[in-house]
Amino acid sequence: MTDVARQGAATDTQGMDYLVSLPRRVVTIYIPLAIFLFVLLFPFYWMAVTSFKPNEELYDYSRYSPFWVVNPTLDHFKKLFFETDYIDWMWNTLLISVVATFLSLFASVCAAYAIERLRYTGSRYVGMAIFLAYLVPPSILFIPLATMVFGLGLFDTRWALILTYPTFLVPFCTWLLMGYFKSIPYELEECALIDGASRVQILAKIILPLSVPGLISAGIFAFTLSWNEFIYALTFISSSENKTVPVGVITELVEGDVYHWGSLMAGALCGSLPVAILYSFFVEHYVSSMTGAVKE
Amino acid sequence: MSVSVSTVRTPARTSRFERINDNRAFLSWLFMLPAALLLLVFLTYPLGLGVWLGMTDTKIGRAGEFVGFENYISLFRDGVFWLSVFNTMLYTVVASVVKFALGLWLALLLNKHIPFKAFIRAIVLLPFIVPTVLSAIAFWWIYDSQFGIISWTLQRMGLIDRYIDFLGEPNLARASVIIANIWRGIPFVAISLLAGLQTIPQSLYEAATIDGGSPWQQFRHITLPLLSPIIAVVMTFSVLFTFTDFQLIYVLTRGGPLNATHLMATLSFQRAIPGGQLAEGAAIANAMIPFLLAAILFSYFGLQRRRWQQGGRD
Numbered sequence A: 001m002t003d004v005a006r007q008g009a010a011t012d013t014q015g016m017d018y019l020v021s022l023p024r025r026v027v028t029i030y031i032p033l034a035i036f037l038f039v040l041l042f043p044f045y046w047m048a049v050t051s052f053k054p055n056e057e058l059y060d061y062s063r064y065s066p067f068w069v070v071n072p073t074l075d076h077f078k079k080l081f082f083e084t085d086y087i088d089w090m091w092n093t094l095l096i097s098v099v100a101t102f103l104s105l106f107a108s109v110c111a112a113y114a115i116e117r118l119r120y121t122g123s124r125y126v127g128m129a130i131f132l133a134y135l136v137p138p139s140i141l142f143i144p145l146a147t148m149v150f151g152l153g154l155f156d157t158r159w160a161l162i163l164t165y166p167t168f169l170v171p172f173c174t175w176l177l178m179g180y181f182k183s184i185p186y187e188l189e190e191c192a193l194i195d196g197a198s199r200v201q202i203l204a205k206i207i208l209p210l211s212v213p214g215l216i217s218a219g220i221f222a223f224t225l226s227w228n229e230f231i232y233a234l235t236f237i238s239s240s241e242n243k244t245v246p247v248g249v250i251t252e253l254v255e256g257d258v259y260h261w262g263s264l265m266a267g268a269l270c271g272s273l274p275v276a277i278l279y280s281f282f283v284e285h286y287v288s289s290m291t292g293a294v295k296e
Numbered sequence B: 001m002s003v004s005v006s007t008v009r010t011p012a013r014t015s016r017f018e019r020i021n022d023n024r025a026f027l028s029w030l031f032m033l034p035a036a037l038l039l040l041v042f043l044t045y046p047l048g049l050g051v052w053l054g055m056t057d058t059k060i061g062r063a064g065e066f067v068g069f070e071n072y073i074s075l076f077r078d079g080v081f082w083l084s085v086f087n088t089m090l091y092t093v094v095a096s097v098v099k100f101a102l103g104l105w106l107a108l109l110l111n112k113h114i115p116f117k118a119f120i121r122a123i124v125l126l127p128f129i130v131p132t133v134l135s136a137i138a139f140w141w142i143y144d145s146q147f148g149i150i151s152w153t154l155q156r157m158g159l160i161d162r163y164i165d166f167l168g169e170p171n172l173a174r175a176s177v178i179i180a181n182i183w184r185g186i187p188f189v190a191i192s193l194l195a196g197l198q199t200i201p202q203s204l205y206e207a208a209t210i211d212g213g214s215p216w217q218q219f220r221h222i223t224l225p226l227l228s229p230i231i232a233v234v235m236t237f238s239v240l241f242t243f244t245d246f247q248l249i250y251v252l253t254r255g256g257p258l259n260a261t262h263l264m265a266t267l268s269f270q271r272a273i274p275g276g277q278l279a280e281g282a283a284i285a286n287a288m289i290p291f292l293l294a295a296i297l298f299s300y301f302g303l304q305r306r307r308w309q310q311g312g313r314d
Helices: A002-019 A022-052 A075-083 A086-118 A123-134 A138-151 A158-164 A166-182 A186-194 A199-210 A212-228 A231-236 A245-252 A261-281 A283-295 B002-008 B016-022 B024-053 B070-076 B079-110 B117-124 B132-142 B149-156 B170-197 B202-210 B215-243 B247-252 B264-272 B278-287 B289-310
Strands: none
Touching (some): A022 A261, A075 A261, A086 A166, A086 A199, A086 A245, A086 B024, A138 A158, A138 B264, A138 B278, A158 A166, A166 A212, A166 B024, A186 A199, A212 A283, A231 A245, A261 A283, B024 B278, B070 B278, B079 B170, B079 B264, B117 B170, B132 B170, B170 B215, B202 B215, B215 B289, B247 B264
């Protein structure tokens, strides 16, 4: 529905552009846009270029221009993969993100269906509470959670993260899915009820198939949020082999005052790639989940 | 509806399991259980526990005793704490204002008819998608005092004669972390506002053009009023996440130099985890709550303004 509206608006925008001359468009649109794109993308370019540079180019700007690579090398990646626990970090991050995402999706689908469709007494207030829960930032929860994680004996295990990530994933996913469920016509559900379907059957066979785009949006966004999470992973994990990529790169690759910029950048690049690739396949879902949470 | 269902129901369907399955109250309870369990145990309880911890003298490895408001009193006399409050305010206000201005500008540019629009919109969002810590490491390298690319470029252009130590001098460090935060936040603001811009009917602009409205008048009297509810929500999110930011500071400066970039979140972490003073850290974290509540209330009243747009009065 919204896609149609958006397309309509998009074709509309061409409407009056002929009123603006080309030189004027260059100055008011293309040049600012080019500057924006340059600034937004330069750090990634710089990350990539640095990670392929051999050390003698990396630290010698007088003989080599810093903006490109003369003799590309994979040394930094080799060091990263074979001399550090990077592969473990990748595996941990992937495992934790996937499990936390599915756990949160399951809980959110059930909760969103109950709030939006079963409409039990007080469901409106629970919906509001879920939205407020989304606004609770990890930086005020990590200290009490750390004492809990310690008390439960989960310190330095993957479970510590799998169980705490839903604190920000469930509110987000529930809020997003409530919006999706709202757009599914009641009549479909009523027909199924008359035909003798139970609520669980309705959820599994009617609501879920119809909200696949919503589930994908919520899922990949939750995955990205888990992949990017930092403060819980930094606080609850201490041994190198249990760390996630963001924590591992910043705590293990920095040795004292000697920064191995090449491997640091290689680590940042490899850690960003999975989400960037996922993103490239699901751009529209990302946009809709991001704006969906904002627009209600 | 439900009446018709119960009258048509065949005797075979009244087994105990079936009846429970159709009981709405029971079903609701069952469906809410996983989410409620997760959120009550790992969100609501820790929130309360945090408030309690702030009133004890807990340290790592030692359960604390109740000490009332002692932590808050000592924080009140703590210069570093007030410096972190000041830094957090400065960081939030400057970064949010600039993010809003540049984000809105970028959204307006992207809303124009331009070639490769979908592609450009997709890559604009990259800084938001990539893990903050990892892009912060790239900024760390860009700001490096010996091999920083900004310093090198400026020196090559003859604008400076010594490399700038971006993260080494208090005010420069503040500016540097704020710029990194702005860089990270612009895409979110821009893409969200773009979604709002696309819902504004083009016919309004056509009417305004025919009436001789200048681009500025169109922006001021059409775009801004129709966009204001979305602006309220987007900026609340932006303020909230900027205020509680941790990752950027932790990677770029860890609060230094001379605590000039310590935010409340990073100070809370530093005191609680490496410092071991869990109670004091919790108290600092709790001190953020009033500000967050203010931001949420602001958003709530910002949303209220929606009424006049639907034909009601303000």
